[in-house]
Amino acid sequence: MRRNTTGAAASLVVLTLSLLTACSSAGSSAENDKAARFAAKVNEAGVGPEMTPRIAKSLYGNDGGAICAALKDNPAGLLLGWGRGTLTATPEEHADDLIAYDRYVVKVYCPEQLDTFEDLADRLNR
Template sequence: MTRRWVTYTAAAVLLLVLGAIMVVQFAGYQDRQDQREAEQKAATLHAAFAEIGITAFDEETIARVLGSDGGGFCTDPAALVDATANLGSTNGAAGPGIRPSVLDERRLAGDRLVIETYCPDQLEAFDDYVDSLRLDDTTTQPGSQPAPEEAP
């Protein structure tokens, strides 16, 4: 009876150790797959940025920040883009001195490229948001009124 108990215990411990090794190996495999996918998407995005004239971070930085799924950018791109558009389209002053500034349309194009690369299912919502902006020569603030035309 004692021999069987020792044998069964040894077999159980061996199976647990093998199971733990398999889990660690599988997790490492998943990480490598995610890393490859992140690097491929980062290379695609970096090339697209260069194509439209945006100086981007290096591919390794893009891969670390956005990962393989777009990270925080794809969690809620409308809110993120809205916040960055509102912050990026002001003069940097605080209080009463704050006023809208011209927003470089390449930044919106860059945001669109990120969404196109990492979360294309949210591209339509992003396009709807950009269409809601009143982009003219003086401002890009959402809902802002165009400058009144001068009377002749």
């Protein structure tokens, strides 16, 4: 009887590990897909340094990192990244490339925030 209990426990452990691995792989796969899409878009547009999926994954994970977080919590905080302290400050020379780069982050990692992003970018061009 002990053998059946041990076998059942071992089967339960194997099943649990299999499910955890499957869930982890699915998450990693989605993260890898986003990273690959982002790298391809940025490289094609030429708006940033050469990007690889590995670098994109380390910078943005699966949620877009600080850029998407700023859009949710404090959209005006992106102005500092774009070289402005306020809407009336003089933009940095490469602000257009920075905004284009960030737009790809938003499109890939947090597309639900795209309207907020575009509103902020439009305010800069007024």
